[in-house]
Amino acid sequence: MKGxxxxxxxxxxxxxxxxxxxxxxKQLIPIAGQPALYHVFDLLPHTVPYVxxxxxxxxxxIERYLKDHPYPIPVKLVREDSPLGTGGGMKNAASFATDxxxxxxxxxxxxxxxxxMVKEHRQLHAMGTxxxxxxxxxxxxxxAQLGGKNRIIKFVEKPKTEDAPSHxxxxxxxxxxxxxxxxxxxxxxxxxxxxxxxxxxxxxxYGYTFSNWWEDAGTPERVLNAQRLLFDHPERRRERWNxxxxxxxxxxxxxxxxxxxxxxxxxxxxxxxxxxSLEDGSTVVNSILMDGVVVGRGATVKDxxxxxGVSIGPRAEVRNACLAQPx
Numbered sequence: 001m002k003g004x005x006x007x008x009x010x011x012x013x014x015x016x017x018x019x020x021x022x023x024x025x026k027q028l029i030p031i032a033g034q035p036a037l038y039h040v041f042d043l044l045p046h047t048v049p050y051v052x053x054x055x056x057x058x059x060x061x062i063e064r065y066l067k068d069h070p071y072p073i074p075v076k077l078v079r080e081d082s083p084l085g086t087g088g089g090m091k092n093a094a095s096f097a098t099d100x101x102x103x104x105x106x107x108x109x110x111x112x113x114x115x116x117m118v119k120e121h122r123q124l125h126a127m128g129t130x131x132x133x134x135x136x137x138x139x140x141x142x143x144a145q146l147g148g149k150n151r152i153i154k155f156v157e158k159p160k161t162e163d164a165p166s167h168x169x170x171x172x173x174x175x176x177x178x179x180x181x182x183x184x185x186x187x188x189x190x191x192x193x194x195x196x197x198x199x200x201x202x203x204x205x206y207g208y209t210f211s212n213w214w215e216d217a218g219t220p221e222r223v224l225n226a227q228r229l230l231f232d233h234p235e236r237r238r239e240r241w242n243x244x245x246x247x248x249x250x251x252x253x254x255x256x257x258x259x260x261x262x263x264x265x266x267x268x269x270x271x272x273x274x275x276x277s278l279e280d281g282s283t284v285v286n287s288i289l290m291d292g293v294v295v296g297r298g299a300t301v302k303d304x305x306x307x308x309g310v311s312i313g314p315r316a317e318v319r320n321a322c323l324a325q326p327x
Contacts, residue, residue, distance in 0.1 A: 001189070003047030004118055005098040008040060011056035011080055013234040015224045016219045019324040020075075020307045024060040027106050028065055029223060030271050030288060032230035033242070034218055037062070039230060040104055043173065046114040053106075054089035056080035087190030088174050094181045105172035106306030109226045111212035111233060112173055120208055121175040124149070127203040128180060130212065131171040132216040137161065141169035142193045144203055150207040157193045168207060168235025171214055211286035220305050224286060228269050236256065256291070271310070 014021030020029070026038035040053065051073055055062055059079050066075055078093040090103065100121060102114060112131050121129035130152065132144055138161060145154035145165035154165050170193070183196055190196065197205070213233065217226040231252040242255050249268035256274035263278035270284055273291035278284060281298040288305045295301055296314035306312070307324035 002049040003045060004100055004102050005052065005096055006044055006048050006102040006104060007090060007093045007283055008037075008087055008104045008106050009039065009054050010062065011054060011083060011085070011089050012079050012107070012322045013057045015303075017322060019221070020305060020322050023324055024290070024307060025061055026218075029064060029217075029226045029254065030254075030256075030273055030290060031109070031217065031223060032252075035065065036109070036223075036226070037106055038071060039226075040106055041073065041075070043104065043112065043299075044073060045108075045118070046096060047115075048102065050074040050076060050094040050096065050264050053077045054080065054093040055224065056083055059262065065285045070154065075087070079283060080255060083189055083231070085189040085191045087192035087196050088188060090192060091181060091184040091186055091190065097176075097181060099178035100175050100269075101175045101178060103176055105216075108172035108214070109169060109212075109217055110173070110214040112171065112208075112210050112214070114173060117208040118175050121206070123258050124206050125204070125208045126175075127177050127262055128205040128207065128222045129175045129208050131169040131173040132169040132207040132209045134167045134209075134211065136170055138164040138167055138169055144168045144170065144207055148234055150209060152188070152205045152207050155193070155197055155201065155205075158189070167223050168209065171210070172216065190193075218321075223288070223305060225289065231269055233306055246320060251287075279314070 012026050015024035017026050042191045042260055049071045049100035053075055055077050062075050125211055142157045143164045144152045147153040153239050172307040181218045184190055213229050215222055215229055217223045248265055253267040256272055258275040259272050260277045262280050265283045269286045275290050275292050277294045279297040282295040283300045285302045287301050290308040292309040293306050294310055294311040298315040299312050301318045304318050304321040309325050310323050
């Protein structure tokens, strides 16, 4: 039996991950052995018939990857000619929305049970159901105030810390009745959270709270924390990573094809893309090295993300960095 379709929003530029995202869309950064976008797909129930991917920045690269690495659920890319925001992206992909439909941000990894959220949405006869996660610093996020039965009675987008109505933030996964799309104007940039959501609260929008784990993989530090969470919770993956063995390997490590691991230490919490070369005496810890990276003899890479084709010289020290080849 097929269930609700999903719309995944991937329209952002990934500015907090530059210079890497000047050449690589952030959704294709490999985390724990597969692209960040595929971890978002992994959240979906197996009953989802298809995904509408609302895609703006570097759509060609994402489309090419999807074609070369098909996901088990059909994914249909919908292009944005100009940035449309969250609401505009939803409206642009409206033809792929069932009633209700699942909405996901393209840069969130978490332990949420979306199937349970859909079930609760239906039981409550809600107009919308938003996943909510508690954090200490609410300033980068939309924040919800809850009433009885977790009904959202107030929602504020990125308030000052002192003005936040709670510590429950929008966790980037939600379920909506299709009629909400009728409220979004066509052909322009629309913030769903600021322009549309406040007017929907009287219709019955509920919070689905969860507390196991969550991360917004939008900065280098958060990408690496997301990787740690994903390695620690392998049940969230539909596929398993290739994990090498050897006295110089500290698991967990995910390794692509054609890698040469001559370093003195790799891991833990490391992803290596295809044809990565670690020269004698090199060390890589808590990092992501994309395809074709070379780490020179005696060099160290720690707490860093290194883009495709970057060569790190002998005895170099790379720490807390996000590197890319010059444009």
